[in-house]
Amino acid sequence: MSESAEAPPTRTAVVAAALELFADQGFGATSVEQIAKAAGISRSTFFRQFGGKDDVVFADHEEMLDELRAYLDRTHANPWAAVCEASLLVFRRFAADPELARRRYQVVRQEPPLREREIVTVFRYERLFDEYLRRALPGLDPLAAVSFAAGVAAVHNHVLRRLLRGARTPVSVLRHALDDMMRRFGVLPGTTEDHDADAVVVAVFPRTMPMAEITRRLSDELT
Structure with missing residues (x-):
């Protein structure tokens, strides 16, 4: 690529161009051709990157x-x-x-x-x-x-x-x-306290805690 060549617009830049058009003239009134022109890309590049107008949103x-x-x-x-x-x-x-x-x-x-x-x-x-x-x-x-x-x-x-x-x-x-x-x-x-490896584990858990989470915490303490 030559030093004068411009880098293609990022996906974010294309999204920004599309949203600006949608906001100014309406989603239904905006064509893919208009979005591609505003973003500086070809119609085929737009479809390759996004698929459709709703996809760009x-x-x-x-x-x-x-x-x-x-x-x-x-x-x-x-x-x-x-x-x-x-x-x-x-x-x-x-x-x-x-x-x-x-x-x-x-x-x-x-x-x-x-x-x-x-x-x-x-x-x-x-x-x-x-x-x-x-x-x-x-x-x-x-x-x-x-x-x-x-x-x-x-x-x-x-x-x-x-x-x-x-x-x-x-x-x-x-x-x-x-x-x-x-x-x-x-x-x-x-919400549970740390214990020494040789300590007795006395556990108190909230009533709302799922049983799978209680099992996970007990397993962590015992291993």
């Missing part, structure tokens, strides 16, 4: 879901905390460019088909968390897994909407909210 979510799968495939000392950290990773991603996130939020709110796809996308996060908890905690009551996964998604979405509506919302707001949820669920990390 949710491109960040697709990337985040892939990143979270990779993150949750690692070994984590506390699966409940890992799910919460995954939620924080998503929040940090969108908080890093709040104006882009707000523009997407406005576009989605104006288009019923996009709102329906957003609902499906939220469910995909919940299902990812649910399946991870069941995999990481054998014997976990499925109701506990789905309840926790749905709770994390609901808390995350509530805090994220505050950011998208213009309120100053640091990541600490979400972290505190998730910690409160783990306390109510009885699975906040560090």
Whole structure:
């Protein structure tokens, strides 16, 4: 490549160009050709990168879901905390460019088909968390897994909407909210005391703590 040649636009730049057009002239009135021209790419390149207009709106979510799968495939000392950290990773991603996130939020709110796809996308996060908890905690009551996964998604979405509506919302707001949820669920990390290897283990657990989590903590203490 010569020194004068320009680098192709990033996916984020294409998404930003598309969302700006959607916000200015409407999702239905915006063509793929217009998006490609605004982003400085060809029509075929757009389809190769995104597939369609609705796909460009949710491109960040697709990337985040892939990143979270990779993150949750690692070994984590506390699966409940890992799910919460995954939620924080998503929040940090969108908080890093709040104006882009707000523009997407406005576009989605104006288009019923996009709102329906957003609902499906939220469910995909919940299902990812649910399946991870069941995999990481054998014997976990499925109701506990789905309840926790749905709770994390609901808390995350509530805090994220505050950011998208213009309120100053640091990541600490979400972290505190998730910690409160783990306390109510009885699975906040560090709620049991450390013991010497030769000590007698006397354990007291909250009534709300799932049996699979109790088993995991007892196993950690005894091994």
